[in-house]
Amino acid sequence: MKTNSSGLNKLIKVLYLALIVFFLYLPIGTLMVLSFNSSKSMGSWQGFSLRWYKEMFSNAELMEALGNTLTIALWASIIATVIGVMACIAMNAMTDRKRSFFMGVNNIPLLNADIVTGISIMMSFLLFGISLNYGTVLFAHITFCIPYVILSVMPKFRQLENHTYEAALDLGASPLYAFFKVVLPDIMPGIVSGFLLSFTMSVDDFVITHFTRGAGINTLSTLIYSQLKIGVRPTMFALSTVIFVVVLLILVISNFVRGDEEEEAKKAAASGKEYVYKGGMSTKRTLAIILCVVVAMAVAVRFTPSTPGEVGDKGVVYVYNFGDYIDPELVDAFQEETGYTVVCDYFDTNEEMYPVIKNNTADYDVICASDYMIDKLIKEDLLMELEFGQIPNIQYLSQNIRDFMEEFDPGMYYSAPHTWGTYGIIYNSALVDEEDFGDEVSWGILWDEKYAGKIIMPNSIREGDMVAAKLLGYSMNTTDEGEMREITDKLIEQKPLVYSYANDNARDLMIGENAYMAVITSGDVLYAQEDNEDLAYVVPVEGTEVWTDCWAVPKSCRNYDGAMAWINFMYSYDAAVANFEYLTYAIPNTQLDDYVYEDYIEGEMELQDIGIVNPPEEILARCETLKNLGPEGDDMYSKYWKEFKSK
Amino acid sequence: MAKEKTLIEMIDISKSYDGEVVLDEFNLNIKENEFITLLGPSGCGKTTTLRILGGFTKPDTGKVLFQGEDITDMPANKRPLNTVFQKYALFPHMNIADNIAFGLKISGKSQEYINDKIKYALKLVNLSGYEKRSVTSLSGGQQQRIAIARAIVNEPRVLLLDEPLGALDLKLRQEMQYELRRLKNELGITFLYVTHDQEEALTMSDKVVVMNQGYIQQMGTPEQIYNEPENAFVADFIGDSNIVDGTMVEDYVVKINGYKFPCIDSGFGKNKPVDVVIRPEDIEIGKPGQGIIDGVVTSNVFIGVHYEMCIEAGGIEWLAQNTRSFAVGQQVSIGVAPENIQIMNKPQSEDEEAISLEDVLGDESEGTPEEL
Ligand SMILES: Nc1ncnc2c1ncn2[C@@H]1O[C@H](COP(=O)(O)OP(=O)(O)OP(=O)(O)O)[C@@H](O)[C@H]1O
Numbered sequence A: 001m002k003t004n005s006s007g008l009n010k011l012i013k014v015l016y017l018a019l020i021v022f023f024l025y026l027p028i029g030t031l032m033v034l035s036f037n038s039s040k041s042m043g044s045w046q047g048f049s050l051r052w053y054k055e056m057f058s059n060a061e062l063m064e065a066l067g068n069t070l071t072i073a074l075w076a077s078i079i080a081t082v083i084g085v086m087a088c089i090a091m092n093a094m095t096d097r098k099r100s101f102f103m104g105v106n107n108i109p110l111l112n113a114d115i116v117t118g119i120s121i122m123m124s125f126l127l128f129g130i131s132l133n134y135g136t137v138l139f140a141h142i143t144f145c146i147p148y149v150i151l152s153v154m155p156k157f158r159q160l161e162n163h164t165y166e167a168a169l170d171l172g173a174s175p176l177y178a179f180f181k182v183v184l185p186d187i188m189p190g191i192v193s194g195f196l197l198s199f200t201m202s203v204d205d206f207v208i209t210h211f212t213r214g215a216g217i218n219t220l221s222t223l224i225y226s227q228l229k230i231g232v233r234p235t236m237f238a239l240s241t242v243i244f245v246v247v248l249l250i251l252v253i254s255n256f257v258r259g260d261e262e263e264e265a266k267k268a269a270a271s272g273k274e275y276v277y278k279g280g281m282s283t284k285r286t287l288a289i290i291l292c293v294v295v296a297m298a299v300a301v302r303f304t305p306s307t308p309g310e311v312g313d314k315g316v317v318y319v320y321n322f323g324d325y326i327d328p329e330l331v332d333a334f335q336e337e338t339g340y341t342v343v344c345d346y347f348d349t350n351e352e353m354y355p356v357i358k359n360n361t362a363d364y365d366v367i368c369a370s371d372y373m374i375d376k377l378i379k380e381d382l383l384m385e386l387e388f389g390q391i392p393n394i395q396y397l398s399q400n401i402r403d404f405m406e407e408f409d410p411g412m413y414y415s416a417p418h419t420w421g422t423y424g425i426i427y428n429s430a431l432v433d434e435e436d437f438g439d440e441v442s443w444g445i446l447w448d449e450k451y452a453g454k455i456i457m458p459n460s461i462r463e464g465d466m467v468a469a470k471l472l473g474y475s476m477n478t479t480d481e482g483e484m485r486e487i488t489d490k491l492i493e494q495k496p497l498v499y500s501y502a503n504d505n506a507r508d509l510m511i512g513e514n515a516y517m518a519v520i521t522s523g524d525v526l527y528a529q530e531d532n533e534d535l536a537y538v539v540p541v542e543g544t545e546v547w548t549d550c551w552a553v554p555k556s557c558r559n560y561d562g563a564m565a566w567i568n569f570m571y572s573y574d575a576a577v578a579n580f581e582y583l584t585y586a587i588p589n590t591q592l593d594d595y596v597y598e599d600y601i602e603g604e605m606e607l608q609d610i611g612i613v614n615p616p617e618e619i620l621a622r623c624e625t626l627k628n629l630g631p632e633g634d635d636m637y638s639k640y641w642k643e644f645k646s647k
Numbered sequence B: 001m002a003k004e005k006t007l008i009e010m011i012d013i014s015k016s017y018d019g020e021v022v023l024d025e026f027n028l029n030i031k032e033n034e035f036i037t038l039l040g041p042s043g044c045g046k047t048t049t050l051r052i053l054g055g056f057t058k059p060d061t062g063k064v065l066f067q068g069e070d071i072t073d074m075p076a077n078k079r080p081l082n083t084v085f086q087k088y089a090l091f092p093h094m095n096i097a098d099n100i101a102f103g104l105k106i107s108g109k110s111q112e113y114i115n116d117k118i119k120y121a122l123k124l125v126n127l128s129g130y131e132k133r134s135v136t137s138l139s140g141g142q143q144q145r146i147a148i149a150r151a152i153v154n155e156p157r158v159l160l161l162d163e164p165l166g167a168l169d170l171k172l173r174q175e176m177q178y179e180l181r182r183l184k185n186e187l188g189i190t191f192l193y194v195t196h197d198q199e200e201a202l203t204m205s206d207k208v209v210v211m212n213q214g215y216i217q218q219m220g221t222p223e224q225i226y227n228e229p230e231n232a233f234v235a236d237f238i239g240d241s242n243i244v245d246g247t248m249v250e251d252y253v254v255k256i257n258g259y260k261f262p263c264i265d266s267g268f269g270k271n272k273p274v275d276v277v278i279r280p281e282d283i284e285i286g287k288p289g290q291g292i293i294d295g296v297v298t299s300n301v302f303i304g305v306h307y308e309m310c311i312e313a314g315g316i317e318w319l320a321q322n323t324r325s326f327a328v329g330q331q332v333s334i335g336v337a338p339e340n341i342q343i344m345n346k347p348q349s350e351d352e353e354a355i356s357l358e359d360v361l362g363d364e365s366e367g368t369p370e371e372l
């Protein structure tokens, strides 16, 4: 009986442990597996490949961001450790009351929300007229690391073997000698953990870096975040895997070293020999090893050839763009052709870019922004007019796009389109009934009970409402409360049929055949088709939203000629082709009309004949662009959206 | 004690922490090659006195002179004295040899000299062969001895020792006491020794300083302190005593609870209230009627060489020690030889009030409300 129950107990314990380990490591495990997937999609396994690792190491931007991350983390944690330890020395000499006061002061920044810290540091820089750059990020990181150092070193001071410092003085040591010989070894574990904590905090940080970085300075976190618009590329999986493995290695090595010493001590004790104390050494050695690895990595990264090395003689052009939104090789090509040096910087959403331009926290020469944001920036007088005399290639801009531009940049003074697209339905032709997707498809198909549980809808207010509005025959920019009511009811009615409300991962869910149809932007379709040939795209007859992302020049521009050259370059044939091939988004450039797309799933075809990137006139006639509705409109939309979401 | 030269003078030293006075106008002279002991209850300021001498604490007022030279503001590492700290303060990340060699290395001694010294010092403290051991692998007593060794190897002019034998067992303690005395005589080091063990103070010292609450209660040779305590505090602190209220009826006669005892004191005036101190071993126990008061034995404990008994007599519980045992409940009488009765004035001034017995007791059990 007894052995039985204890055996069961043990089994439960083991199971429990296994379960914990499983859940802790499942996500990272998945990611590691996917990093070797030759397919771009997370949904399907298409064979082992090192393709993403290659791409990662040859991606100069990524490598530079990695370099920045490591050097910033290294310097920030070293400097913060030195400052923190000195602060601890001072605090240790204080009376109890003063010390607890300062410890309280020290703890407040720890509890403070990152976003508050980030914004306040940014504001202070701006207030003192310090322009944001690498140094400001480093400074900010040092600032937020110091409290962590103090927090982990101070207790060591308090636990200091009683009066050893005084004993050293008593034996004739100078205060400095006593500190290094006696105090430092004792507080070393605290210093090491403070340093490591700072280092990880610095590597981890996104929010504070985001607010304090200058043009062109990216760490891994800000770079990855800015690329979310296009979807996370598998190179990120490769990078995460490498980082994880390196951390694991460091841990194993440091454990190994420590274990070795313990072994030695045990052996000595067992063999009757005297035990030789080495306790102080192991942490020192661990630290040394970790430092070596980090330095080696930082150096390696620093010496990988990175693009913005050669400085052209015509000055620097600062480009602020959605992450991963041009073919990265174009930067080099542009530099070679024009002699400008380019510094690229990235954001994820228009809303993220807006305050940067509005508050002028970094000076960019040319930015990329969506239609409704261009409208807003123009109205707030934040853009400069474009001098199209310097952009001769603008002649290749497609006519249909010019028409849409009237809605957000009447007369086309301020912006030049970079990409454009429609919203429509992506469906799996092998899984749906053929007759449902004939020539004319209605948005109503998304309300068809037959496809219950196989439908993916957008998870954003305006796109979600757009689908229902179009179906009901209303404008997607309606501000009529009655129409809004109907739109909301329509969406609520659809709720039981929906598999998922998704934005970025709709594409992957479709590739993985988790659903039969999804609302998606045309730009993602060609990409998805590469991984699943059954996927097809249709723009419903009721019309849809058409969107345009445009180049524009903010008022803060300091290299106007460079900005013009950049835009002009983007309209060149080579650049247009490169961008199309890289993004598979529609590029509004007439030179591409007869470009033959070789990878198209239906066989080679000229782009003008592919409806996905070039919708027919009659559909475009029923399309609208997203408009700014002002605060009142926004409030109404979110009110109804909340109601819909809560049902 | 050939030269009676003054080595250290503490003049009017005062020190308070957060308004609480720890030392109040403290004066102390330490002569060359003297073994001086500070004796007093916990918290009376012994360590504070040592720290002021060692240079780790600055006095609020007053001066410290070393051979006539003012060293009040001299940093600790420049002072020609070494300290054995109450809490050992060994360097935990160094082995024993490195601990002992610490001071020698700083003063730039040769490696050979250092090695010799380490051997010598370890032998002295009975820990030969411990060179390579780690501090944490030693017992408390062993650590304490290493702390002594570490201080001694530097051959300081003055050695300050803060309860250096506190963690040792009786036998080892006696051995170490003997060794320390021998060291003092051999090396000619002046010792300032702190303890709250009165027996240790009495056996080792040339001079004992009894302290309480920052004041010196009495200073003198061990014999003076033991035999002629100047007040009830000293009497009580130096060994167990019967301290009872009495009245000096006239010269040579003291009345305790109505019973007259002959004594050898005079000059207190008539019917003067006094404190009477009688050591337990001085109480003579006899058959009822033979002594001065009759009483009954209420308890009896064997404590080694002799029996310790409580005797209820004349409304007072007397503590008595005797090599003969008297059973509990036995009727006895007690008496005291006149020369063994110590008469002391009742405390009157505020200063003396501060050292009254109630205060001492109150100090040990801080926070208990005062009884009416
Ligand atoms: N750094 C300090 N801050 C505040 N109070 C202190 C400090 N050092 C000592 N004291 C106080 O001064 C008084 C005397 O302390 P001290 O250490 O001199 O006592 P001690 O006689 O050595 O006692 P013990 O026999 O317990 O070691 C105590 O009440 C103690 O609380």
Ligand SMILES: [Mg+2]
Pocket: B046, B047, B048, B086, B162
């Ligand atoms: Mg003390």
